[in-house]
Amino acid sequence: MNTSNLRFRLRAIVLAVSMAGAVTGLFSAPSARAQGLPLIRDTEIELLLNDYSQKIFRAAGLGTGRVTVRIVNNDAFNAFVIDGRNVFMHTGTLMQANTPNEVIGVLAHEAGHIAGGHMAALRSRIAKDQTRALLIQLLGIGAMIGGAVSGGDAGKEIGSAGQGVMMGGNELIMRGLTAERRSQESAADQAGLQYLNATQQSGRGMLATFERFAGQELFSDAHKDAFARTHPVATDRLARLRQLVESSPYYNNKDAPELQLRHDMVRAKLSGYIEPPAVVFNRYPPSDTSLPARYARAIASFRRGGAGGLETALQGADALLRERPNDPYFWEVKGDFLQKAGRPQEAIGPFRKALQLHGGDAPLVGVQLAQALIQTKDPRVADEAINLLRKAVQKEPDNATAYNTLGQAYYDKGMMAQAELARAQGLFYFGALKQAQEFAKRAQAGLKAGSPDWVKADDIINYKPQT
Structure with a gap:
């Protein structure tokens, strides 16, 4: 993974936010999990966020495909950027936002930070040891507490640095950093509203979000919501934002x-998929016959398990499919139920249908289909699984799950060198460099010197993280 030690440190800082593990039912993003961020993958959610963000990113001059919106499994309302290539969106933001416009407003604000180069300035300051701990406090992500919880070297370093600052009392530095951060937040507001106007969208969602957390300025960080900690809202800033939004x-x-x-x-x-089934059934009671409510209840029925849980879930999925037979996500969910229930042979048909409805261009669904094919232990479908996985990694070269599954498919066919290479690539993108290099060495021994696969193994063997 071509990331610097500084970025690893930044992501270790983000660890300080209390985050749950990757969810069952949606794909996890292993490389991010290895660095402490429980990212999840899901075709339906990612395509929606892509539709929300692409017009905004183009208006911000960020082009198409340069910035990716990644989904963090955390129930707090929050979003943040730590570099110029990713926006991290909490699942809590999606679940608490009542309208698309609220999420789009958050994305516009974060795009303002990226376009304004605010993260470059932040990284420059973090590189200075004497201000790093102060910045951690400013970011409001509980690094001293998080460091103790994480137990890692980065956490210990951050925690001890934070204690030193508390003892030293660098008030002048803190005031300067606070003023700079507030200036950046205000600039991101204005830039975000420009992008919304350029795309003929309302700023009401952005305003509603900031108004929701504006009253938390005087709270201690322990009692603030995550968004209020990372996006401090001063009264005068909110007044300016309201005036700009209402004049659009x-x-x-x-x-x-x-x-x-x-x-x-x-x-x-x-x-x-994320909330306890009892909470889901309370949020979406049987009296609610809307499409979203039936969708949620079908998934919750599967997760609740017990007598009839799977059958109730399948009945719910089939009812949804009768209403919308060309919805790929309903087919995908049905396949997911069957696969996770240990019925891979029955899952193949729904996954194939979902992939077909996506026009064959849905790498995550392709990986799920390949996994179901492999789980049948039928040698006749091994080549189909391998072809699906090769397409997936061509589309998403850093998809560790696809590489690991490809390694299993090669192993089942007795293609040991290719299996070792695929495992090495999966571990590499997972962030486990040492183990990846061990597998790459074993793979290289069985590959023709100078061949494309031999070169891929050699690249992993000789890879050195940037400093």
């Missing part, structure tokens, strides 16, 4: 009904 010619523009439905479906899906 697009103030009264609303989200399209179909977009609102997609948003509600994603919220229901996240609730079904």
